[in-house]
Amino acid sequence: MDLRALKTFEACVRHGHFLKAAEELQYAPSTVTLQIQRLEADLGVSLFVRDGKRVIVTEAGRWLQHEASVLLKSIGAMRQTVSDIAAGDNGSVRFAAIEPVASQRLAGVIAHFCKTRPKVELTMEVGGSRSIAERVRAGELEFGVCSAPPSKLMLEFEPLIEERLGVMLNMNHPLADRDSITAGDLAGLTVLVKEPTCIYRELWETAIYPAEQNQFSCMEVGSFFVIQQMVKAEFGIGIVPIYSGLEQEGSLVIRPLANLNPVITIGIAYKDKNFLGKAALLLMEAIRASVNPSLHCQLHD
Structure with a gap:
């Protein structure tokens, strides 16, 4: 007919x-x-x-x-x-990001994207870099914001930012007045760190822990927010990426680790842009523009 x-x-x-x-x-x-x-x-x-x-x-x-x-x-x-x-005004996008990038850098981008494209069904998950990369490879996620994935996964990776580890301190802590902290300053302290699968924990263990492990005790905590609240309660110090949003005026500060300066690259991991929908591509573009404006400009030159 x-x-x-x-x-x-x-x-x-x-x-x-x-x-x-x-x-x-x-x-x-x-x-x-x-x-x-x-x-x-x-x-x-x-x-x-x-x-x-x-x-x-x-x-x-x-x-x-x-x-x-x-x-x-x-x-x-x-x-x-x-x-x-x-x-890109309809469809669905499922992606994931690690913390604290998700809450500190992406929350505003996602909110704006949803407001301007209300018909797009957007799902944002928060997880570890390793699991995010594996799920992108399996096709369960369109893309992920995480550290560089293993080469065996054969994913594309666009670096966005470099993150550095710092020490979160209560304002009442003797080290809070320092401009930076050395590994030796941590002797005798209780250090709050994330779980073993967290990239920041891996960075900590690679850069600092092996040489200084006998000088302080570590306590594993599975959430940056919990670490934040425990430091606020004056229990231990936290090993966290340096984000001003994690600090709290009058109660918490983050100081850089001066002598080691551990750095990790965070970016966007995906399989093939040719298989991504327009909405996913637009969201990736919005993330680039927000997280690293200079890179966004270079890509359009």
Whole structure:
């Protein structure tokens, strides 16, 4: 059944006249007549009875007109949705990011994206770099904001920023007045660190812990927020990436580790841009522009 013929039929029923339907559709009158004749031949029924210059729809035609209207509206909605998806204004995006990048740098970007593209179904997860990379490789995520994935996963990786580890201190701590902290300053202290699968824990163990492990005790805490609250309660010091948003005026500060300066690169990991939807590409672009404006400008030069 020709959809154009159904559209012509629906217009003829509304107007009760082939000529007026032809004018609306910008068809020649003969084209309208031919399409209706072919539709009737295809169905094996008469859809109209002529009454002078007007046409009266038959019972079969009235039923078909109702069904055709529903179908044409559905097709119109399908066309609009497909167009919106192609423009990035509809569809779905699932991605993940590590903490504290997710809360400290991406929350505002995601909120703005959702406000400007309300039809896009966006899912943002928070996890560890290793699991994020593996899920991107498995196709469970469109992309991830994490550290560089292992080469064996064969993922593309766009570096965005370099992050440095620092020491979170309560303002009442004797070291809080220092501009920077050395590994030796941590002797005898309780150090709060993330779980072993966290990239910041890995960076800590690679850069500092092996040489200084006998000088202080470590306590594993699975959340930067919990570390923050424990330091605020004057229990231990925290090993965290340097983010001003993690500090609290009058109670918490973060000081850099001066003698070791451990650094890790955070970026966007994905399989192949050719398989990403427009909405995912636009979100990646928004993240680049927000997290690293200079890189965003270079990509567009």
